[in-house]
Amino acid sequence: MVSFLSMTNSVLTWHVEDLVSDFVWEIEFKLNCKKVVQVLGFRYGNVIVVENTEKMVGLSLSK
Numbered sequence: 001m002v003s004f005l006s007m008t009n010s011v012l013t014w015h016v017e018d019l020v021s022d023f024v025w026e027i028e029f030k031l032n033c034k035k036v037v038q039v040l041g042f043r044y045g046n047v048i049v050v051e052n053t054e055k056m057v058g059l060s061l062s063k
Helices: none
Strands: 002-008 011-018 023-031 035-044 047-056
Antiparallel strands (some): 002 011, 023 035
């Protein structure tokens, strides 16, 4: 099951849940003018694992 949680202040949050295995992903995208910061949160039962990654998605428009 995939559900869209929220979009506030350039932050987009998605909730993905596997109903069979009870594995949950919470994916948050923080947007600014130069890059997307992707914060992945995983929950399986009572265990929560968070991994932060940053990816450049384009060149700055200001020169």
